[in-house]
Amino acid sequence: MNVGDLGEFGLIERLRGILPPSGDERLIVGIGDDAAVWRSGDRYVIATTDTMVEGVHFLREHAAWQDVGWKALAVNVSDIAAMGGVSTFALVTLALPPDTPVDALDGVYEGLGACASLFSVTVAGGDIVRSGEFAITVALAGEARTGADGAPLLLRRSGGRAGDVVAVTGTLGGAAGGLRVLREHRPTSDAARALVERQVRPHARLHEANAAVDAGVRCGIDVSDGLVQDLGHVCEASGLDAEVWLDRLPVDPALREGFPDDAAMMAATGGEDYELLLAAPEEIIERLSGEFEIPLTVVGRLVDGASHTVRVLDADGLRVDVGAGGWDHFGGADG
């Protein structure tokens, strides 16, 4: 058996089983959430890492090097925000073929630096290794917000309760649309350019995630693998089922313009939007919605159930099959 047969999530479970159990009582969140959390003195460190490999996560002919650097950091900032925390320090690893042009790396670091400035992250170290293919790995640390009693305030996948509404920030499907534009070499239009921008320059919903934690939300995840798949992670971790209402999804307007027939399904399953998904009592979501400068849209609900999966329903309440739905980082293909 090889790793391609097992898939990303099967592999994670298998490898987790091989490691010795941790007896470290400082560990608050281990393998299986957006980021790890541990206690360090009077604070809680949040840490995550994400790798982009040329040819898998981006193509040189599609992405400006500045965008590669930006995205490599932004997706990690999004993971820490999706735990409720604030990013602080990053370690950056470059795997480089010896013939990589120095200009390209300058570009990567310009983009990474711009993202670091925006989110107040300091690059504190890293590693450079020779490799057959270009890859950039960012390991990012941050801190959790804490309550008056000093306990960490986190957005956990496992924090959902039956009856919570499910809401997402911003719009969905744009990044998947951008990938499709890049792959199909569509003629340039404003909509196509907007979609590509969503794909290559993701933002992290830091402000919104911090506000959600402060408002009492305790369940969240960033939409990196696609709404259905990421909400599925919440279902598994919270021991609940979920309904998603397809006609309520905040579909990216450029996606609706560019791919009208597929837009709703792409919004349901497309990865890499890096919007924030929250599950909380409806009144909290309503209050937050009034505070945010971007839309916060209720798209579904957590319900009791035994399957711990997501049911996507159309406007008539009929179930829609979205297939495997979402991004398998290891398989690297839309399901």
Next chain:
Amino acid sequence: MNVGDLGEFGLIERLRGILPPSGDERLIVGIGDDAAVWRSGDRYVIATTDTMVEGVHFLREHAAWQDVGWKALAVNVSDIAAMGGVSTFALVTLALPPDTPVDALDGVYEGLGACASLFSVTVAGGDIVRSGEFAITVALAGEARTGADGAPLLLRRSGGRAGDVVAVTGTLGGAAGGLRVLREHRPTSDAARALVERQVRPHARLHEANAAVDAGVRCGIDVSDGLVQDLGHVCEASGLDAEVWLDRLPVDPALREGFPDDAAMMAATGGEDYELLLAAPEEIIERLSGEFEIPLTVVGRLVDGASHTVRVLDADGLRVDVGAGGWDHFGGADG
């Protein structure tokens, strides 16, 4: 110009210059030491990362997969020890060709888990990505020891003072000897096996590094690139020159047996021993020497000077040319 022309250290300097300056006053040690250090509440986090790429840092036909996993973590534990700290939590990133056998990964995690147990590290998360070649990246966090006033007690490259003696733990050159055995397919002997063991199963001098910090040592580095090169980093950071006495080096006995003609030079320049290099007043080193269960050998001295380089001297006090001397992670070849 491509990155191969610039070399590892030139590249690090160039990229550091592109990043925006950090205004974060919590940063204590940034790019350019064994690990980064920052303040988090009442503690000091130490963080480092290191990548092993198949075909560059190990060959599948030479290394058992268990050894790959062990070494991937051990070299990071060594970096944090060489700052004076204790490791706590790790993030592990696997870059995998889809045809990687699952058995191989089981082996990697068995070795990594054994090393984690030995050094009380918990794997708290990570990432798995598809890739054309196998690579494993460990990002490791730890904590600094602190003094009675709460200030961090660190081993810094910049902590050397003129007149300090330079001492190393254990023996040198064994790992380079092991690499040579593997490359030359030498017939197996006890000495050859011992050298290979040094190469594929490095240890981290955690106990000794912590004891050194407690004894008042403030300058240290681990011998990963080779004694001359790593001491050169201390010279640059401390603004001093150094002398190394070739006949005083604690040459690995198996190296002396296996490669008698080259053993001393290999001990001076060979990388990956992961011994601890300390620079401190002689009386502190003498005291520590009595406490350690492994040898702590004085091999040279820090002296005032303008070149900030290392002079290797033979038994007659004559200078020995060791060439470029050491390992360039990017160039990937002994100098």
